[in-house]
Amino acid sequence: MTGRVLGVDGCPGGWIGVLVEDHRFSWHTGGFASMLTLGADVVAVDIPIGLPLGPLRRRADLEARQALGAQRSSVFFVPPRVVLDAPTQAEATLLSRAAGSVGVSIQTFFILDKVAEVDSLLRTARDLPVIEVHPEVSLRRLGGVELPPKRKVAGRTARLELLRRWLPDLALPTPLPGRARPDDCLDAVACAWTGARWLRGEAEVLGDEVDGEGLPMRIVV
Numbered sequence: 001m002t003g004r005v006l007g008v009d010g011c012p013g014g015w016i017g018v019l020v021e022d023h024r025f026s027w028h029t030g031g032f033a034s035m036l037t038l039g040a041d042v043v044a045v046d047i048p049i050g051l052p053l054g055p056l057r058r059r060a061d062l063e064a065r066q067a068l069g070a071q072r073s074s075v076f077f078v079p080p081r082v083v084l085d086a087p088t089q090a091e092a093t094l095l096s097r098a099a100g101s102v103g104v105s106i107q108t109f110f111i112l113d114k115v116a117e118v119d120s121l122l123r124t125a126r127d128l129p130v131i132e133v134h135p136e137v138s139l140r141r142l143g144g145v146e147l148p149p150k151r152k153v154a155g156r157t158a159r160l161e162l163l164r165r166w167l168p169d170l171a172l173p174t175p176l177p178g179r180a181r182p183d184d185c186l187d188a189v190a191c192a193w194t195g196a197r198w199l200r201g202e203a204e205v206l207g208d209e210v211d212g213e214g215l216p217m218r219i220v221v
Helices: 059-074 089-098 112-124 135-143 153-163 182-200
Strands: 004-011 014-021 024-030 042-045 130-132 205-210 216-220
Touching: 004 182, 014 182, 024 182, 042 182, 059 135, 059 205, 059 216, 112 130, 130 182, 130 216, 135 153, 135 182, 153 182, 182 216
Parallel strands: 004 042, 042 130
Antiparallel strands: 004 014, 014 024, 205 216
């Protein structure tokens, strides 16, 4: 592999990142800004980048759901930008519906702070080498088959074995840093796999639109 890749996923303690270079890897935790100081040629993160203004669905989400078929529910529709500052789920839902979109689920509400964190950084520094990735879509592209749920032992085992096709020595960190869960770590590695494809010019792009702030609304696979 050529270049240094950082795969990043959100976790209860903030963010978990795996830095990969020449099939060597190291784990990192902290705020998203700290992830950008690790010298990666690309940062591949599992978080929506580029937010719709109103009722329109991002084409990236529609294409990602289509790619996953029966497992499409793992791709949620990104709410409009207006909900980012909502203090409660109820307020987020009101704002979303007022913009012509749908209600905001509790799962979506709980990641809005991370969406806002990344959004703020990218709107300030447009040249940051950050791409949006959806781990389940990446894993489907890598393995070609449906995997068991990632929170179950069978699902974690299947993902670890699949990702070892790329990183033969891959092992989860012990103890898990940053209050990360095993599936958070595996999702970060899946993001890194796509980041490596991006550097090699082999990645696929779903959606490839631009939002009202000029940020890309795309999912890289």
